[in-house]
Every structure is written in C-alpha cells, then in structure tokens.
Amino acid sequence: MLLEVSELAVDVATRRGFQRVVDRTSFSIAEGEGLGMVGESGSGKTMTALALMGLTPEGARVSGSIRFEGRELVGLEEDAMRQLRGDRIAMIFQEPMTALNPLRRVGAQVAEPLMLHRALSKREALARAVQLLEHVRLAEPERAARSYPFALSGGERQRAMIAMAIGCSPRLVIADEPTTALDVTVQARILALIDGLRSESKMAIVLVSHDLAVIAGHCDRVIVMYAGVIMESGPVEAVLREPRNPYTLALLEARPGPGAPRGARLKTIPAAPAVAQGNSEGCPFAGRCALTIDICRKVTPPEVAFGAGHISRCHRAGEVGLAR
Amino acid sequence: MTLSARFRPRGGLSLWLGAVLVAALIAAALLSLIWTPYPPTAIDIPHKLAPPSAAHWFGTDNLGRDVASQILVGSRVSILVGVIAVGIGLAFGIVLGLIAAFSKGLVEDGLMKLSDFVFAFPALLLAIMLTSTFGPGVVNAIIAIGIYNVPIIAKLTRATANGVLSREYALAARAAGRGSIAIAIDHVLPNIAPALIVQATIQFAIAILAEAALSYLGLGAQPPETSWGKMLADAQNVLYNAPRLALYPGIAIALSVLGLNLLGDGLRDALDPKLRARS
Amino acid sequence: MSEGPLLEVSSLVKTYRSPGVGPFARKNARPALAGVSFSIEQGRSFGIVGESGSGKSTLARIALALDRPDSGGVRLQGRSLFDLPRRELRATRAHMQMIFQDPYGSLDPRQRVEKIVAEPLAALGGVSRAERQGRVRASLEAVGLKASDASKHPHEFSGGQRQRIAIARALITRPRLVVADEPVSALDVSVQAQTLNLMSDLEREAGVTFLLISHDLAVVAHICETTAVMYRGRIVELGETAAMFAKPAHPYTRELVDATPRLDRPTHAPLEQDAPIVAALVERGDEVNDRVYKLGATEPRQGQASRAETADGCPYVSRCAFARPRCREEAPVLETKDGGGRKVACHFPLD
Numbered sequence: 001m002l003l004e005v006s007e008l009a010v011d012v013a014t015r016r017g018f019q020r021v022v023d024r025t026s027f028s029i030a031e032g033e034g035l036g037m038v039g040e041s042g043s044g045k046t047m048t049a050l051a052l053m054g055l056t057p058e059g060a061r062v063s064g065s066i067r068f069e070g071r072e073l074v075g076l077e078e079d080a081m082r083q084l085r086g087d088r089i090a091m092i093f094q095e096p097m098t099a100l101n102p103l104r105r106v107g108a109q110v111a112e113p114l115m116l117h118r119a120l121s122k123r124e125a126l127a128r129a130v131q132l133l134e135h136v137r138l139a140e141p142e143r144a145a146r147s148y149p150f151a152l153s154g155g156e157r158q159r160a161m162i163a164m165a166i167g168c169s170p171r172l173v174i175a176d177e178p179t180t181a182l183d184v185t186v187q188a189r190i191l192a193l194i195d196g197l198r199s200e201s202k203m204a205i206v207l208v209s210h211d212l213a214v215i216a217g218h219c220d221r222v223i224v225m226y227a228g229v230i231m232e233s234g235p236v237e238a239v240l241r242e243p244r245n246p247y248t249l250a251l252l253e254a255r256p257g258p259g260a261p262r263g264a265r266l267k268t269i270p271a272a273p274a275v276a277q278g279n280s281e282g283c284p285f286a287g288r289c290a291l292t293i294d295i296c297r298k299v300t301p302p303e304v305a306f307g308a309g310h311i312s313r314c315h316r317a318g319e320v321g322l323a324r
Numbered sequence: 325m326t327l328s329a330r331f332r333p334r335g336g337l338s339l340w341l342g343a344v345l346v347a348a349l350i351a352a353a354l355l356s357l358i359w360t361p362y363p364p365t366a367i368d369i370p371h372k373l374a375p376p377s378a379a380h381w382f383g384t385d386n387l388g389r390d391v392a393s394q395i396l397v398g399s400r401v402s403i404l405v406g407v408i409a410v411g412i413g414l415a416f417g418i419v420l421g422l423i424a425a426f427s428k429g430l431v432e433d434g435l436m437k438l439s440d441f442v443f444a445f446p447a448l449l450l451a452i453m454l455t456s457t458f459g460p461g462v463v464n465a466i467i468a469i470g471i472y473n474v475p476i477i478a479k480l481t482r483a484t485a486n487g488v489l490s491r492e493y494a495l496a497a498r499a500a501g502r503g504s505i506a507i508a509i510d511h512v513l514p515n516i517a518p519a520l521i522v523q524a525t526i527q528f529a530i531a532i533l534a535e536a537a538l539s540y541l542g543l544g545a546q547p548p549e550t551s552w553g554k555m556l557a558d559a560q561n562v563l564y565n566a567p568r569l570a571l572y573p574g575i576a577i578a579l580s581v582l583g584l585n586l587l588g589d590g591l592r593d594a595l596d597p598k599l600r601a602r603s
Numbered sequence: 604m605s606e607g608p609l610l611e612v613s614s615l616v617k618t619y620r621s622p623g624v625g626p627f628a629r630k631n632a633r634p635a636l637a638g639v640s641f642s643i644e645q646g647r648s649f650g651i652v653g654e655s656g657s658g659k660s661t662l663a664r665i666a667l668a669l670d671r672p673d674s675g676g677v678r679l680q681g682r683s684l685f686d687l688p689r690r691e692l693r694a695t696r697a698h699m700q701m702i703f704q705d706p707y708g709s710l711d712p713r714q715r716v717e718k719i720v721a722e723p724l725a726a727l728g729g730v731s732r733a734e735r736q737g738r739v740r741a742s743l744e745a746v747g748l749k750a751s752d753a754s755k756h757p758h759e760f761s762g763g764q765r766q767r768i769a770i771a772r773a774l775i776t777r778p779r780l781v782v783a784d785e786p787v788s789a790l791d792v793s794v795q796a797q798t799l800n801l802m803s804d805l806e807r808e809a810g811v812t813f814l815l816i817s818h819d820l821a822v823v824a825h826i827c828e829t830t831a832v833m834y835r836g837r838i839v840e841l842g843e844t845a846a847m848f849a850k851p852a853h854p855y856t857r858e859l860v861d862a863t864p865r866l867d868r869p870t871h872a873p874l875e876q877d878a879p880i881v882a883a884l885v886e887r888g889d890e891v892n893d894r895v896y897k898l899g900a901t902e903p904r905q906g907q908a909s910r911a912e913t914a915d916g917c918p919y920v921s922r923c924a925f926a927r928p929r930c931r932e933e934a935p936v937l938e939t940k941d942g943g944g945r946k947v948a949c950h951f952p953l954d
Contacts, residue, residue, distance in 0.1 A: 040793060188862035188864075213866050216864070251793065255866075
C-alpha cells in the first residue's frame with residue numbers, strides 16, 4: 001500500500017474552541033490507483049487532503065496515522081515533511097491564479113521543485129521545465145515558460161501547475177478540485193491530461209471533488225464524505241451503480257440528470273449539509289436522512305461490507321435503494 | 325499576550341487601552357470647563373518656576389501660572405481642534421469622495437487629482453500659509469488642519485465606496501431600480517462607515533499634533549489662549565532651569581496621540597470581522 | 604397569452620475597451636457581444652449556456668438595462684428599454700428582476716432581510732409600511748422561509764437560504780421576467796436541487812418566466828424549454844433544449860455536451876471521436892483544421908484566439924475540428940436549417 005490512513009482526525013481551532021472537521025477516517029491507496037473523494041461543503045474532504053500533505057492550518061490538531069511508503073507522516077518534523085512535498089507527494093490546487101505566484105515567471109515556478117529536490121542547476125531546471133510544459137500539452141511551451149501567470153488562461157495555468165506537481169515524478173498527487181474553477185470544455189481536457197499522465201507514470205492520485213460525475217469518469221475507487229465521516233467507500237462502479245448509503249443515494253438523485261423530464265422535481269435532502277459534530281455518538285446524517293430510525297441518533301453506525309472493498313457506514317445499509 | 329477568553333475584548337488590548345486614554349482626555353477637557361485648580365492665566369511671579377508641591381501639583385511656569393490648570397485647559401483646546409478639524413474633513417471629504425465614486429470618468433479623475441494636489445503640500449506648510457495669510461490663532465489653525473483632512477477622507481471614501489459599488493448587492497440595488505443617492509445612503513455609507521471611523525480617530529491624533537506644532541511655532545494659540553503646543557514653546561526658554569515644564573505638555577500630547585492611535589487600531593479589528601461575517 | 608414576446612433582444616453589440624498599449628490597443632477590444640438576437644415568450648423559460656468569454660453575463664446586464672449596448676435594442680413587453688426616460692425605466696424594473704450568482708455578495712451584510720427583500724418596493728415608491736411588511740412576509744413564505752426571518756441579518760443564513768432570500772427579493776414586485784445569472788453554481792449539490800425545485804414551482808405558480816444563464820447544461824435543461832448556446836459574443840445554436848443537447852448541430856454545442864461529465868456514460872477524451880470523421884474529410888481532400896487535432900488536447904492560447912477573430916470568419920474556427928477554408932473567410936449567420944425550431948450559425952452543421 002502506498003498510503004494507509006488510519007483513524008485520521010483533524011480538529012481546527014475556532015473562537016469557540018476546537019471543532020472536529022475530520023472524524024476518524026480510514027482509507028488506503030495502492031500504487032497507481034485513483035481515489036476520488038466526494039462531499040459537499042463541511043464534509044472534510046479538503047481538510048483530509050491538506051492533512052495528507054501536512055498543510056493543515058495553523059493551530060489545527062491532527063491525530064491518527066498516515067503512513068506513506070511505510071513512513072508515519074503525522075507528527076513528522078516540518079523539515080522532513082518539506083523534503084517529501086513536491087518530491088514524493090505533490091498537490092494541485094483549485095485556483096491556479098492564487099496557487100501560482102503572480103510575480104514570478106511560470107517557468108521559474110515549474111523549475112523550483114526540480115532545483116530543490118533534484119539539485120539541478122537553474123539552467124538545467126528551466127530546460128526541464130519547458131519539457132514538462134510541453135508534456136502537459138501547453139502550446140508554445142518556451143513562450144509559456146517565459147510568461148507570467150496573468151498572461152495565461154485558466155486552463156493553461158492549471159496545466160502549468162500540473163507540470164510543477166509532476167516534475168519530480170511523485171508517487172502520489174493530491175488534486176483538490178483541480179477543475180472546478182475552469183470551463184467545462186477545459187475541464188474535460190485537463191482531466192484527460194491527468195488520466196494520460198497517470199497511465200504513463202503509474203502515479204496514484206487523490207481526486208477531491210464535489211462532482212460525482214467527475215469522479216465517476218476518472219477514478220478507480222471513491223470515498224463519500226459527510227460531516228467529516230466516510231459514509232461509503234468502494235470501487236466507483238459499485239458505489240455509483242448500487243449505492244449502499246442513503247447519503248450517496250441522495251447525492252445521486254439530487255443531480256438534475258440528462259433525459260429527466262424538464263421541471264421534474266429533484267429529490268432533495270432537507271436543510272443544509274452539516275459540519276462535523278465531533279460528538280462521537282450517532283450518524284451525522286441522522287435527521288436529514290429519509291431512512292432515519294432511533295438508533296441512528298444514538299449509536300455510531302458500523303461499517304457494513306458488500307464485497308470487493310465496498311463499505312457503507314449505515315445501520316440500514318442493506319435497505320438502500322436498488323441499482324440505478 | 326494572552327488574556328483569558330472572558331477578558332479578551334474584540335479588538336484586544338489596543339481597544340481597551342485606547343479607550344481608557346481617550347476617555348481620560350475627554351474627561352480632562354470636560355472637567356476644565358467647570359473647574360481648574362487655579363485660573364490658568366493667573367500670574368504669580370513670586371512663585372514662578374516652583375517645583376511640584378501639594379499646592380501646585382505640577383508646579384508653576386515662568387510666570388507663576390499653575391501648570392496643572394494649563395494642562396487641563398490645553399486638553400480642551402486639543403479636543404476642540406480634533407473634533408472640528410476632523411469634522412470639516414469628514415463633511416467635505418465624504419461628499420467629494422462619494423461624488424467621485426458615483427460619477428466615475430473625468431469627474432472622478434479630476435477630483436482625485438485635485439486631492440493629490442492638496443495632499444502634496446506638506447501639511448505644516450499649508451497651515452503656515454493659511455495662518456500667515458489669515459492671521460494666527462486657534463480658529464485659523466483648526467481651519468487649516470481641517471482643509472488638510474479633506475483630501476485624505478475624500479480618497480478613502482472614494483476607494484471604499486468603489487469597493488462597495490463593485491459588490492453584487494450594489495448591482496442588485498440598481499437592478500431593483502434604486503437611484504444613486506438611495507444607494508449611497510442605504511448601502512455605501514453603512515458599509516464604509518467602519519473604515520471612516522478608524523481613519524477619523526487617526527486624523528484626530530494628527531490634528532492634535534498639528535495644532536501643537538502650529539502653536540509651538542507661534543501660529544496657533546495666542547496669549548492669553550493656551551494650548552499644549554504653546555506650553556512647549558514657552559518651556560523652551562527655561563529648558564535648562566526647569567525641563568519638567570516641557571515634559572508635562574509633551575507627555576500629555578504623547579498620551580493623547582497614543583490613545584487615539586490605539587483606539588483606531590482596536591476599532592479596526594473590532595469592526596472589520598463583523599463586516600466580513602460569513603456563517 | 605399571445606401578447607407578443609415577453610423579451611425581445613435585437614442585434615446587441617457591446618465592446619469593452621480595455622486599455623491597450625501602443626499598436627496592440629485595437630486588438631484588445633474584442634466584442635463582448637457581437638450581434639445577439641433572440642426572443643423569449645411568456646411562460647417559456649429561456650436558457651443561455653456559455654463558458655467564460657461567451658458574453659453571457661454582459662448579455663444579462665444589458666437585457667436588464669443595467670448597461671447600455673453600443674448598438675441594438677431590448678424590448679420588454681413591446682417597450683424599448685433604452686428609449687424610455689429614466690423615471691419610466693425605473694418603473695419598468697418592477698417587471699424584470701434579477702438573481703445573482705453569489706449568495707454571499709448579493710445581499711448587503713449590514714441590512715436586515717426585511718429591508719433587503721423590500722428593496723425593489725422602495726425603488727417603486729408608494730408602498731405603505733403595512734403593505735410592505737405584508738408583501739415581504741408573503742415573498743419569504745413563497746420561497747420556503749419564515750416570516751420571522753425578516754428581522755435577521757444575512758450572515759445568519761446558509762448559502763442556499765441566502766439564495767432564497769435573493770429570490771424572494773426578485774419576486775416581490777411580481778415581475779414577469781426574472782433573469783437568473785448562475786443562480787445555483789455556488790451552492791452544494793443538495794442545495795442546488797432545492798433551489799431548482801423552487802424555481803420550477805415559481806414558474807408554475809407565480810407565472811414567472813426565467814432567463815437562466817449558466818455554464819451547467821444540466822441546470823439549464825432542467826428549467827428551460829428553449830436554450831441558446833453562446834460562444835465569444837455570438838449565439839451559435841438555438842433551439843428546444845432537450846432535442847438540442849441530445850443531437851447538437853453546432854460543433855461547439857457538441858463539444859459542450861461531450862465535455863459535461865455524466866454518470867451514465869464515460870467521458871471521452873475530447874476530439875477522440877472526431878478522429879474518424881477528420882480522417883474521412885482529409886481523405887476527401889478537404890482542408891480540415893487538423894492542426895487543432897494534432898495538437899491533441901491543448902486549448903488555443905488566448906493570443907491565437909483573438910488573432911483568428913479579427914478576421915471575418917467564424918469565431919470557433921481555431922477550435923473546430925471540422926473547419927474548412929470557407930469557415931475562416933466567412934462568418935456564418937444564425938439561421939434555421941431544414942425547418943423546425945432549430946437555428947444554427949454554422950456552414951457545415953453536424954447531422
């Protein structure tokens with residue numbers, strides 16, 4: 001296993017004390033695997049991604065275990081973590097404009113990890129950066145390398161950020177909503193690019209998104225998160241075709257689908273998505289869930305297995321709606 | 325510096341300290357209206373340059389006048405200068421700034437260039453020009469300082485008003501059919517008020533310093549009027565004999581300015597988060 | 604019902620002059636709208652789909668007379684908006700309202716909900732306090748909020764609830780037309796569904812017709828009978844929504860449809876399916892834009908796009924896998940092809 005996460009919990013410091021945003025989640029990623037993390041706001045998916053990189057905000061408490069290539073990352077000193085970042089684990093962010101330094105040329109930024117981790121000279125690193133930009137299918141890579149971020153379009157900046165991330169051939173790339181801020185046609189091309197890069201280099205990817213359809217198209221396995229808890233996880237086909245958790249089902253049904261009659265009522269989930277409660281009793285979805293029964297509020301639901309690594313955390317997992 | 329959560333105010337220590345100092349300043353000014361230990365202008369040559377004692381808490385100056393009384397009266401002058409000068413700045417500055425922000429185009433550019441022009445004059449030079457033209461005295465000093473405040477407030481108003489106008493709720497108001505004046509009153513002013521309040525406290529502090537400087541130069545308070553700046557000027561002559569005579573007005577000025585700056589900082593912290601409130 | 608179209612937009616042109624320096628100044632003045640015309644019938648909600656740079660937001664603002672076009676006009680219920688004197692225009696705004704994308708930015712954080720929702724009434728004037736309170740209450744209840752919410756501030760509500768407040772505000776003058784600019788893009792999926800349901804209900808019960816602008820085809824398909832697809836300031840295809848997305852005639856519409864991630868079918872690598880078609884065209888001797896195809900999955904650089912457009916050809920030519928020489932020279936016109944309600948602006952529409 002490339003990455004093994006066990007009982008990961010993240011508590012964030014707020015004015016009113018600590019707020020638990022990731023509530024003892026466990027999952028793993030094999031070499032070259034694509035894992036999707038889907039959830040709405042407050043689900044904890046972004047914080048999980050940040051925890052993997054050791055980039056949780058100041059004052060946040062991370063507990064549990066993250067083993068990457070056999071090495072424990074929780075509690076690792078910052079120096080050691082910094083050596084891993086950009087080299088073995090890399091991250092792609094949602095907003096390329098703010099993730100790239102607007103005051104430095106693109107080529108220099110792509111070259112930076114190469115100089116840091118591969119000890120290349122500036123000239124060598126810049127040359128390699130141009131190669132990388134070409135590899136991510138940026139038109140006129142030399143010109144792009146000499147440009148500043150504002151001269152590139154959103155899609156181009158995202159490609160540059162991908163180039164920066166893959167420069168040192170990391171084993172794991174974490175992509176936090178990499179295409180949410182982009183036009184849909186650009187999104188399609190960027191996702192295709194990521195797929196292509198993955199199959200070339202066998203790097204594993206964690207794709208965080210709020211869009212189930214994006215995950216369906218580009219991941220092998222998926223984790224569905226709600227209020228800091230993993231509600232369901234398993235192979236993408238299985239989870240999306242035969243969801244075993246009411247929340248997953250609700251997400252699927254809430255999406256206006258093609259072919260549905262115009263103006264048909266979408267099945268909605270009442271009220272708004274919850275943030276993690278941190279009280280370890282009961283299911284966070286209790287109350288909003290159409291299948292809620294008494295025990296849901298009192299006892300944390302167990303993990304129910306459905307074969308091939310498909311797990312659902314629900315007291316009534318067996319009764320959830322049938323295949324779509 | 326961490327206080328326990330119960331005592332930690334929004335805005336922190338700055339706000340508390342600042343408020344205390346400014347309150348003391350205001351209290352001194354109010355007090356001076358009804359009572360001072362001695363009449364501040366009472367000359368008492370036999371007791372000149374007396375050191376602090378039970379009779380005279382801060383001692384007397386080179387004409388035997390009670391220093392403590394003068395400090396109290398001086399605070400009144402400082403407050404007056406601050407309030408009126410900042411008031412002038414706000415009254416004209418807000419109007420000009422709003423006109424600039426709503427008019428856009430040439431009017432906006434023109435007004436801002438004009439502001440830059442006035443702004444470019446060293447404040448003191450401007451004040452000196454005005455007082456030497458129209459005569460010295462506290463009133464003219466106030467007007468001069470007030471004029472200097474106008475471009476500062478105008479530029480701030482225009483910048484923050486533009487910020488509000490670029491928000492979607494301003495566009496929504498326009499889409500609903502509201503006119504510019506209605507938008508200015510209902511949306512712009514309430515949202516820029518915090519920034520203006522903070523700037524006003526800072527300008528208040530600057531006004532006090534400016535008045536002190538002008539009075540020191542002899543262009544502000546004229547005898548028998550007194551102010552802290554004038555006290556500093558008078559103290560110059562006897563600096564070797566009684567340096568304390570410079571210390572009292574100096575410390576008074578410093579504490580007032582410090583208090584206002586701290587208050588401004590504290591207010592900025594206290595008011596901003598509420599504005600940016602996102603659940 | 605047959606009183607003529609609710610909204611008629613004719614030949615709108617709008618250019619934003621960005622401050623260019625030196626000889627490149629003119630090239631920066633790309634038209635945001637390059638001649639847009641369509642009409643909306645009462646009771647048939649209309650969608651506009653486009654990506655960034657399509658001009659859809661500019662169109663929304665001009666349709667509501669929040670901005671003036673360089674040329675062209677907008678008629679609401681037969682009255683030309685830009686010819687009205689200011690006072691009458693203000694009164695006309697009662698009939699057309701807007702919902703914005705950002706539920707956090709479109710409500711004044713310092714006002715109470717009552718004042719926010721009643722704002723269009725304040726613009727109208729002549730509404731007594733009692734009547735105002737009554738209408739605010741009715742509007743809030745119509746969107747599923749409580750009358751007691753009127754005394755709260757926006758920050759006490761979630762994103763979805765704020766969007767409801769914005770909708771309540773848009774409805775209070777009982778407008779015929781509501782322009783919704785990306786109304787659900789900033790909301791979570793479950794909340795999107797609630798909001799879309801609300802909009803469908805309002806269409807039926809309050810007789811509101813929506814002009815819905817979005818980049819999300821599924822959202823538009825859910826609410827709008829008719830949809831126009833915009834690309835760089837022009838409408839490239841217009842027609843009945845479901846049919847158009849099922850069988851697009853314009854290559855850009857097809858690119859959009861294919862690029863939209865769907866659960867029921869795998870997403871193709873773009874242009875992958877075009878390979879056989881392109882190959883066939885090349886064999887036939889057509890000079891196809893196979894440069895785009897050879898570049899693989901790149902998108903055209905911003906510079907390239909505008910260079911291609913200052914010419915007279917089709918704006919999509921630099922991205923179109925099927926572009927022929929004629930496409931570079933002559934801009935296609937939006938017109939009906941082979942009867943039916945579909946209009947396409949393409950010399951070689953897909954069939």
